[in-house]
Amino acid sequence: MNQAAVVPTSGALAPVWQVLGTVLDPEVPALSVVDLGLVREVLAHEDGLEIVLTPTYSGCPATELIERNVLEAVAAAGFGPARVTLRRAPAWSTDWISAEGRQKLLDYGIAPPGPVDLNEGVPMHFVGRTPSGRRLACPRCGSAQTERLSAFGSTACKALYRCLSCREPFEHFKPI
Amino acid sequence: MQASIQPGRDAATQYVLRLADTCLILGQRVAEWCGHAPILEEDIALTNMSLDLIGQSRALLTHAGQISGLGHDEDQLAFLREERDYLNPTLVELPRGDFAFTVLRNAMVATFLKLMWQRLSASSDAELAAIAGKAVKEARYHQQHAADWVVRLGDGTEESARRLRDALAQLWRYTPEWFEDDAVDQAAAASGLGPRWSELQADWRADMDALLAAAQLSAPADSAYRSTGRRGVHSEHMGFILAEMQHLQRAYPGGVW
Numbered sequence: 001m002n003q004a005a006v007v008p009t010s011g012a013l014a015p016v017w018q019v020l021g022t023v024l025d026p027e028v029p030a031l032s033v034v035d036l037g038l039v040r041e042v043l044a045h046e047d048g049l050e051i052v053l054t055p056t057y058s059g060c061p062a063t064e065l066i067e068r069n070v071l072e073a074v075a076a077a078g079f080g081p082a083r084v085t086l087r088r089a090p091a092w093s094t095d096w097i098s099a100e101g102r103q104k105l106l107d108y109g110i111a112p113p114g115p116v117d118l119n120e121g122v123p124m125h126f127v128g129r130t131p132s133g134r135r136l137a138c139p140r141c142g143s144a145q146t147e148r149l150s151a152f153g154s155t156a157c158k159a160l161y162r163c164l165s166c167r168e169p170f171e172h173f174k175p176i
Numbered sequence: 177m178q179a180s181i182q183p184g185r186d187a188a189t190q191y192v193l194r195l196a197d198t199c200l201i202l203g204q205r206v207a208e209w210c211g212h213a214p215i216l217e218e219d220i221a222l223t224n225m226s227l228d229l230i231g232q233s234r235a236l237l238t239h240a241g242q243i244s245g246l247g248h249d250e251d252q253l254a255f256l257r258e259e260r261d262y263l264n265p266t267l268v269e270l271p272r273g274d275f276a277f278t279v280l281r282n283a284m285v286a287t288f289l290k291l292m293w294q295r296l297s298a299s300s301d302a303e304l305a306a307i308a309g310k311a312v313k314e315a316r317y318h319q320q321h322a323a324d325w326v327v328r329l330g331d332g333t334e335e336s337a338r339r340l341r342d343a344l345a346q347l348w349r350y351t352p353e354w355f356e357d358d359a360v361d362q363a364a365a366a367s368g369l370g371p372r373w374s375e376l377q378a379d380w381r382a383d384m385d386a387l388l389a390a391a392q393l394s395a396p397a398d399s400a401y402r403s404t405g406r407r408g409v410h411s412e413h414m415g416f417i418l419a420e421m422q423h424l425q426r427a428y429p430g431g432v433w
Contacts, residue, residue, distance in 0.1 A: 058310055059224075059231025088235070089306035091313065150217035151321045152224040160217070176313040 004037045004096035013042045016049060019077045023069050026062045027155045028173075030108035033066060037096025040087055048081030049074065054092045057156040057176075094157075094175045105173055111139045111161065113175035138163035139170050148172075178429035181256045184244025187363035190263060191370060192243060192304065193253075194360070194406055195292065196236035197264035200254060202285055203229030204421060208272050218275075221321060225282065228314040235307045242303075255425035259414055266405035267350035269414045276329050276339035281347055283322035287383045288354065290315040291376045300368030323387050330391025341393065348396045353403045355380075 007021075008014045020042070021034040033039055033053070041052040051070055055063045067084045074082045094113035097105075102112040135144040143165035150160040153171050162169045183193060207226040213219035234250050241248035268285060272278055293315050296308035329336040354373050361372035381395075388394055403411070424431060 055310075057228060057231065058235060058307075058314060059227030059229070061227065087306075089302070089309055091306070091310035150220065151317075151324075152217070152221040154220075156224050156227060174317075176317075 002090040002093075004098065005040050007034060013044060015077075016042050016051075016074065016079055019073050019079070020051070020070065023066075023073045026065050026069070027060075027157070028105070028108075028110070030104045030110070031097075031101050033070065035098050035101030035104060037092065037098065037101075038066065048083065049079055051082060051084050052087050053084055054087050054090075056092050060156055062155075092176075094173060097173075106139050109139050109170055110158065111136050111170060111172040113173045116175045136161060136172055138166060138168070140168050141166040146170075178256060178426045180258050180261075181248055181252050182246075183240070183248065183253060183257055183261050184246055186244065187360045188301075188367065188369055189240050189244040190360045191364040192236055192240040193261075194263040194265075196233050196240055196253070197262045198268055198285070198289070199229045199233035199236065201262070201264045201417065202268040202281075203227075203233060204417060205268065205270075205272050206278070206282065209278065214275055222278070225318050225321070228311075228318065232307065232311045232314070236304075239303050239307065243301075251425070255422050259410060259418055260408040262405075262410065262414065262418070263408055264405050265350065265353050266403035266411050266414075267347060267353075269405065269411060269417055270347075270350070271413055273343065273346075274339055275325075276336065277343040277346065279322050279325035279329065280340060280343045283319065283326050283387060284347065284351065284384065286315050286319035286322055287387075288376065288380055290319050291379050291383075292371070292373075295371045295376070299370050304369065319383075326387055327391045330388075330393050337392065340391065344388070344393055345396055349399045349401045350403045352398065353406060356402070358407070 007017050017034065017039070020039050021032045023033045025031050025033060025036055025038075028036075036056070038053050038056065039051065040054050041050075043050040043052070051074065053067065053070065063086075067086075070084055071082060093116055095116050097113065105112040136146050137144055138146050141163060143163055145164040146161050147164060148159060148161050149169065152158075153160045157173055157176075158171045159174050160169060161172050183189060203226045206222050206229065209219065209222040210226075211219065213222055233254070237250040237253040241250065241253055267281065270281070273281075290312060293308040293312035297305055297312060299305040299308065326340065329340045331337070355377040357372045357374045361374070364370045365372045365375075385395065405411070405414075
């Protein structure tokens, strides 16, 4: 199942998904954990709900906080006992970010990730290459005249770019 | 004071610990740059890479504790072993050196880890395969970033090229150790847990030769020297880095944030 989870719009668990859709990512508060594709499954067991999450980066310091926020939101909505389990496989991919999530990123000023190119970096190219040969569009003015300032940004999932047209810096959610 | 723990001595646990300790100790060395990198962007890049390495190590240590059946958790394994029970190759424990030394070592290790994670994605151990499936994406990015700097320095000014040459001369002799198999490697290959490290040598060398050529460098001649960190016999630097990592847990047993 190496694709985004399908969010149910009806059925007994749809209200749980709706509540999860209000839990924002602490590092990118424009998006919910559902928008990001972190919620893989919601299961109803006899002893309560099980919410299956997939962590983003191995070292993401927000993972524990996200678990706690999810449990608090589910408890506050009155769904009874719940637990979170982490599932590593298949590994999270930015391809799982929903179309709605991508629009929210753009509105927030972060250039959303393009499709993951598994062959990127094979063979290796050095210095001066444009990743995947794609030009990122500036999330503010839409210009394709942009360049990367820094391969790493304020969080593990982002890189820093600037727009040569409107002169504004912006962040890019890296495809992984 | 908190007493030491004895990790599992079985081959599978040792195989996973070698990889976990490679990530843990390099992550600690790279983190030393926090607040000291030559430019702000690199400060952020190095600490981000360190976070990834520590995160990978956490997952591996947790798994090693499960494989051994001894019930050790990630913190016990990270902080409460004796020096001889850390199984990282010597290269990652060497002091951080200058920026050239750091980016070259990062490129060497990230290249190795990328290849290792690729292979481990097909491990017969589902948890190890899952950890690898995630980590390979991170290692690929680390390799690219570190390699960019190696080329920039090697093909840069006289001073940057000199520093990179010096770093290469210091680091290269610590790499043959990685590719000399022992019983731990044989057992992992036989059980399908993971490759013998030597199986990665040809691909590692090909990536390194391409990188060094782009940086106007070439690999030094082979030396007879063999480091022994993978077997737990470390350089003089290991005790100092462990003292720094362990003193809090030793002085305040079980202390948490």
